[in-house]
Amino acid sequence: MRRLSEALIGDVIPPERECSDEKCPWHGSISIRGKTLVGRVISTKMTGTVTVLVEYLHYRPKYKRYERRRSKIHAHLPPCLDIKEGDVVKIAETRRLAKTVSHVVLGKVR
Helix, strand or coil: CCCCHHHHHEEEECCCCCCCCCCCCCCCCCCEEEEEEEEEEEEECCCCCCEEEEEEEEEEEECCCEEEEEEEEEEEECCCCCCCCCEEEEEEEEECCCCCCEEEEEEEEE
C-alpha cells in the first residue's frame, strides 16, 4: 500500500482490501494535490463516481455576516472503498480524470 502523508489522511479510515485501480490514491499512481474537502455523499448512481455535497460559509462584507453555501462535487470512487449515500467522506483534488471529475475519495471520516 502506498503511503499518503499524515497531514493529508488526518481522520480518514484506510481501506482494508486491495484494488488494482490506477486512479486509487491508496493503491494506484494518482497524485494528490490542491485542496482537501469534507462532505456528505448524496449520490452513488454513476459507475466509479460519487456526488459529494460540500457546505461552507461565505463572508458578506456589506452585512458583516456569513452566509451558508454549498456545492456538488463529482469525485472518483476507488473499488477498495465501501461508500454509500449519507456517508461523510474526505475528498482531495487531483488532475482531471473526466469532464466533470477532478477529485478523488480518500475514505470515510471517523
